[in-house]
Amino acid sequence: MRGDSPAAVLFDLDLTLCVSTQAPEDLLSATFERAGVQPFCEVVDLAAVASETPECESDREFFAALFDLAAERVDGVDPATVPSWDLADAHDALVDHSAVRFRDGARDALDAALAHGPVGLVTNGGRDTQSTKLDALGIADAFGATVFCDPTAGMPPKPDPKPVRAAVDELGVTPDEAVLVGDSKASDVAGAHAAGARSAWVPYDDASNDGDHDPHHTLDAPEDLRDIL
Missing domain, CATH: 1.10.150 (DNA polymerase; domain 1)
Structure with a gap:
């Protein structure tokens, strides 16, 4: 960290950057x-x-x-x-994995992070499923590091620290220089802390409050990420 500003930003995907358009x-x-x-x-x-x-x-x-x-x-x-x-x-x-849109404010958050420094994606989902969503959003090539959490490929899901550490290694920063932005306390906040990274919790709904982990930052909306960069 440079002061309170992260050197790199990691994003979760589902309910953080995107939401399904299927009700x-x-x-x-x-x-x-x-x-x-x-x-x-x-x-x-x-x-x-x-x-x-x-x-x-x-x-x-x-x-x-x-x-x-x-x-x-x-x-x-x-x-x-x-x-x-x-x-x-x-x-x-x-289910149609291509039927997704940006969560309100998420495009602004991603653009702000990209303008700030290295950006990675750490998503609890297999490569095929999550790549379909990234292609639909037009951001498949937006990240300097993309980690698909797939136990069959040796990558356990968050909150295991391994995927977060893999992402920061690829970005060339240390865990304490990165912040993970995600909607889930149980996977995103806990996973960030387990890896030694900071956490920015951006709840999507009541189910987002699914753990007793205290985030370093709580964002009312994705675009509020600008305030901590």
């Missing part, structure tokens, strides 16, 4: 319908357990675990009766 409620409803399963949870129930899923090797495995956890938490549901893999397959068939 979550409609996608979940269509998922239940396609799988032939009576709806037993809402989007808020899935969001509440997202940070508790075990380390997964694919989007399919992640969503199966997500439905399993939601079934365990929702009153009146027998988890043993929930076909979580069928639901995961239905979701995978319906």
Whole structure:
């Protein structure tokens, strides 16, 4: 760090730089319908357990675990009766990873970071899925370092410190010279701290407050990143 200003900025992707243009409620409803399963949870129930899923090797495995956890938490549901893999397959068939847009203020935040110094991306998602989103946003080549967290490729997801450290190494800075901007306390804030980096928490919704980690900076909106550069 040069004073309070970071030498480099790392961004999370989902709900930090981009959001889906597919309405979550409609996608979940269509998922239940396609799988032939009576709806037993809402989007808020899935969001509440997202940070508790075990380390997964694919989007399919992640969503199966997500439905399993939601079934365990929702009153009146027998988890043993929930076909979580069928639901995961239905979701995978319906989700369009190219249907994304910049989160409000995120384009300004990215531009400010690029004008300031080295910029990296550290995203909990596989290369194919996340590259589709980056291509749709037109920012696939915007980053000096791009780290896709994929356990099958030897890169565990945040909050493991390895992906953050890999990004700062590629950018040529030390962890304490970087700030990670993300929406999740459980993965982004915790991952930054585990790696020895600073954190800038930019909550997207109530589910963003998914851990007890105290960020170095709390941003009301992505464009407020300018205030700490």
